[in-house]
Amino acid sequence: MTPQSNFMVLAPVAPGLEGDLRGLLLTMNGLPGMAKPDNPLVPFGVFDTLHFARFVILNDATLDDLKVFGPAAEFPDAPIYLAFLGDCDGPADLLLADFAGRAGDGLRQIFAFCAGFDPHGDLLQWMKSHSLKPAANYVNWIGRTVRQIHEEAALHKALSSYLVTLCLDDPPQQIRRALIRAVSEKGPRLTSEAPTPIDWQIRRLLTILAAVLAAVIVLLPLLKFSFGAALLVYGAILILIGAAAAVFLVHLRRHETTDPDVQGPPKPPSNAHLLALGQLQDHDVTNQYTALGSFKPGPFPQWTTTVVWWLVNLATPILYPRGNLARIKTIHFARWVFLDGKRRGLFASNYDGSSESYMDDFVNKVSFGLNLTFGQGVGYPRTHFLLWGGAQREQEFKNVQRRHALPTEVWYKAYPGLTLVDIERNGRIREGLKPKSMSNAEIRQWLSDI
DSSP states (O other): OOOEEEEEEEEEBOTTOHHHHHHHHHTTEEETTEEOTTOSSOOGGGOTTEEEEEEEEEOOTTGGGGGGGOGGGOOTTOOOEEEEEEEEESOHHHHHHHHHHHSHHHHHHHHTTBTTOOTTSOHHHHHHHTBOOOSEEEESBTTOOHHHHHHHHHHHHHHHHHHTTSOTTSOHHHHHHHHHHHHHHHOOOOOOOOOOOHHHHHHHHHHHHHHHHHHHHHHHHHHHSOHHHHHHHHHHHHHHHHHHHHHHHHHHHHHHHHSOOSOSSOOOOOHHHHHHHHTTSSSSSEEEEEEEEEBOSSHHHHHHHHHHHHHHHHHHHHHOOBSOBTTBOOEEEEEEEEETTTTEEEEEEEEESOHHHHHHHHHHHHHHHHHHHHTTBTTOOOEETTTEEGGGSHHHHHHHHHHHBOOOSEEEESSTTOOHHHHHHHHHHHHTTSOSOOOHHHHHHHHHHO
């Protein structure tokens, strides 16, 4: 199995050059916001481990919301950044080196608009020195590579063409044998799964061991002490946990009830902003989303978000490794990133369907998750003990997310036209070729996918 990784190169745009940079980036597109795979600056299509990529200028139009917290909270000199980010198979450092080697001239033209960039310097070293790791990251299906997706899509297409040449009244077993024979003789070729890297296995094992160790520490009193002594130890632990939780909840509720409300009556985004976002949507079955915003000032909101995002990053690969993020099945990749010493945060995702259905999915299914991950953001609808309220105030929430959404100048997808439903179906079709025998009912179900 080849696990996925991600990269993000972030650098401030030199003063006065944002418009020129945007103009250059737009030359990479075939459709609004959608990169031509063979564009001369960064020909994304030649990088066969790259799932998604984007260039986006991070110019935060909501900074004025900080004024309600007083002059100390304002951020008038907030940098305007250029972000180059993507998701790939295997180590991201290898892909960055490949970018530097095969698209170096184009990247130098782009990064020349960034403050302090030396067009004659070491491009790879500069990208590494300006790389930023996400605080949390989500992969829809760990180990499913770009090559696998392309091969399985070709398999589905080939089997569909083979199937129409057969008599569907023949016995299911005979039809399946004929299809397997056709694939063996005519293709397409299917690559075997690569071995899982040892270092990735070790990191995953250490994560699991850490969870087991935490459980052992909790259970240790039962092994070491008598039942009565164990009860005393557990009682002390519960008292400490309860005291810490009580202190946290008191501070949380105080912030929820006393923080200035920059929202007031629901503040909709401007028509011009909605138009700019809408022009980039629905050119493919998959869309991109980029949002930028500030956290409420002070250590409590920042540390609360830090802990929540850390838990998200820890839990998602263990709880949701195969295509289902808490009942949300439309997200290919997502990341949460701290910026500017945790004063601001970035969220970026790639998802199937429209932006409206994407937000409806979250509001209706996991509004508590939105509250946990974004509830400390400036302007976010008021929460109640962080789990309730917030995104449940649907119109206010949607106004907030639209105001913070940024038009993405350049976006690339390695497999246009394929949703996660399509990709999962194609995977099932491939799996149906492997068993030596299947029941007639199983074959009919398999044929229904084809």
